[in-house]
Amino acid sequence: MKTYLLKKVLQKDGWHKNSYITVDDNQLILEISTEKPEAEVFPLEGYLIPGFKNSHSHAFQYAMAGLNESIPDSADGDDFWSWRENMYSLALSISPEELQEIATNLYMEMRRHGYSHVAEFHYLHHDTEGLPYKNPAEMSERLMVAANQAGLSLTLIPIFYQMGGFNSDPNDRQRRFICKDVDSYLELVEEIKKSAESFDNVIVGAGVHSLRAVKSEDIIRLFKKLPSGIPKHIHISEQIKEVQDCVSHLGQRPVEWLCENVNLDEDYHLVHSTHINEDELKKIIDSKANVILCPSTEANLGDGLFPLKDFHHGGGSYSIGTDSHIGLSPMEELRWMEYGVRLIERKRNPLCGPGENSAELIFHKSQKAGLMAMGRTTQDYFEVGQKFGGLLIQEDNPLFKDKPEESILSTLIYSAGPEHIKYI
DSSP states (O other): OEEEEEEEEEETTEEEEEEEEEEOTTOBEEEEESSOOSSOEEEEEEEEEOOEEEEEEOGGGGGGTTSOOSOOTTOSOOOHHHHHHHHHHHHTTOOHHHHHHHHHHHHHHHHHHTEEEEEEEEOOOSOTTSOOOSSTTHHHHHHHHHHHHHTOEEEEEEEEOOOSBTTBOOOGGGTTTOOSSHHHHHHHHHHHHHHHTTOTTEEEOEEESOGGGSOHHHHHHHHHHSOTTSOEEEEESOSHHHHHHHHHHHSSOHHHHHHHHSOOOTTEEEEEOOSOOHHHHHHHHHHTOEEEEOHHHHHHTTOOOOOHHHHHHTTOEEEEOOBTOSOOOHHHHHHHHHHHHHHHHTOSSTTOOTTOOHHHHHHHHHHHHHHHHHTOOSOOSSOTTSBOOOEEEOTTSTTTTTOOGGGHHHHHHHHOOGGGEEEO
């Protein structure tokens, strides 16, 4: 048993002062009190907050970071679709050993930047010839090992990827991603679940790559078969061309089609949702589904800006992810998520009402939705029975020294980086 003294601890209802937190040998919280215990106390200098949640990751794409920021002489331009071809080339070259190394380095960096849990949107399933490994969960298991080595909690989202586009066969460059039908996908998920039993930091969810990557009837069938309570992820409406193609082939916009054909609820996490109209925005809010925003990747790919102001004020639920990992700072993701609204509105603090604080709003909302994206049902603040751990903001740093309590989160999110936090 050990008791820590924290000057300030961030809980759901705000900062709690001078908290004594007693933990057992497994770091589970036994007691939280403002009364000094008789046992020895170990002070932890700084302000303690929960670790950030990274709701969307493609680990293998970390190997691409910084390599696609120029236009070849032979190209007319560059966009999401040309970037995708480079991603396919990378995907065809990575061995299981290389994936584990890339993911381990990535997850260690995520942890250093302040993430405590990541949802891995994983579709690099098969060998370089497109055939299942002897262990069908080989690539998934490599990600589990990487997260375990890095000390990061992992929610693995095995992804159903079936086609090359609306009503088109998969192309050869996608061969490592493909499951031919719902049953073969579910068989793969079961193999992954068996592997996950060997790890105490892994949760397994499910997902569909996108409306263009799976037959519409199979999307409906799969989501009907999946149990409630597990996180279900899908890319949607990231690019204008995707929306136009969906209208051409399905007769509806992507979110419109999804809402009318799938019984969305809070288990669902719609990644990007960039190009949605007012009706689709309202449908997402009414369904209680969540949106995952990845500002650094969405900017890097030229995706566009999600209508966050209307979504936020309408009561929408959203979290953040690092996607292709062109950026890894949760503070940057939250900062630029909100700055996008400022640039559109040409106003400061556009998500706030009177008496509210921007940083507190986006931190607590993204934490809540992030936990749901991980498939976690427990709260992630500091409560008896929960595991003790989080981020210490360094109070002796000049950036935080003598700042008032109400400015701590604002300073962290709008001005700080990983050098200002310590993971415990």
